[in-house]
Amino acid sequence: MSLSDIRQSADDRMGKSIESLKANLGKIRTGRAHAGILDHVLVEYYGSPVPVSQVASVSVIDARTLSVQVWEKTMAQAVDRAIRESDLGLNPISMGDNIRVPMPALTEERRRDLTKVVRGEGEDSKIAIRNLRREANETLKKLLKDKELSEDDERRGQDEIQKLTDRYVADIEKLVTQKEAEIMTV
The missing domain is CATH 1.10.132.20 (Ribosome-recycling factor)
Incomplete structure (x- = not known):
């Protein structure tokens, strides 16, 4: 060598x-919305834990709100539950196959x-x-x-x-x- x-x-x-x-x-969340914040949130998908990004598209609506568009309607409830139960302290709002995730102020x-x-x-x-x-x-x-x-x-x-x-x-x-x-x- x-x-x-x-x-x-x-x-x-x-x-x-x-x-x-x-x-x-x-x-580490800063109070501002960014799509990468949900990268480590795992969703139960047909018996296997997978990242949210593999079952939905995550986009930023504004500085304090994320939009999670689920690809399969049946997965909306599982994605909502996974985000809610994550250690991020987020409270998602379900609207059919679209989930809004407001970022609370720190x-x-x-x-x-x-x-x-x-x-x-x-x-x-x-x-x-x-x-x-x-x-x-x-x-x-x-x-x-x-x-x-x-x-x-x-x-x-x-x-x-x-x-x-x-x-x-x-x-x-x-x-x-x-x-x-x-x-x-x-």
């Missing part, structure tokens, strides 16, 4: 950590709680990035020990991995700050 392979592997894996953070932050206390959740997600991602840095550095040290890498190359590799880590940690900070600002705006 070469220095560039180690760097590329660390870069790819750190990038996946950022994507995971973005997905997790997208699930209280100040709930907004503060959500910012703590966002910070926790950010911290988890930073820990993941640091663990990837440690793994890459251990690989470099192993190559040095096995005489496959010179000390200068090992040092250069550690510096590159550290710069990579710093860049991704800064990206995490930026994402967390943006999400906190989004949550705290009324």
Whole structure:
């Protein structure tokens, strides 16, 4: 394994950590309607739990209302129940095969709680990035020990991995700050 392979592997894996953070932050609701908020809600569909997006189309009507258009009329009640029982605190309104989901306004206390959740997600991602840095550095040290890498190359590799880590940690900070600002705006 070469220095560039180690760097590329660390870069790819750190990038996946950022994507995971973005997905997790997208699930945290801000009081504004967006179609992705129902992505993790599972509906019982002929005995199998499936995401709402596989049995209905979800669209945004306005800033505080989602529309869920069920493809099979028989599934409307199951989709309604799944949204109601989810941990999102939503109260859908059924109208035949169309379900309206109004987004309740967030209280100040709930907004503060959500910012703590966002910070926790950010911290988890930073820990993941640091663990990837440690793994890459251990690989470099192993190559040095096995005489496959010179000390200068090992040092250069550690510096590159550290710069990579710093860049991704800064990206995490930026994402967390943006999400906190989004949550705290009324």
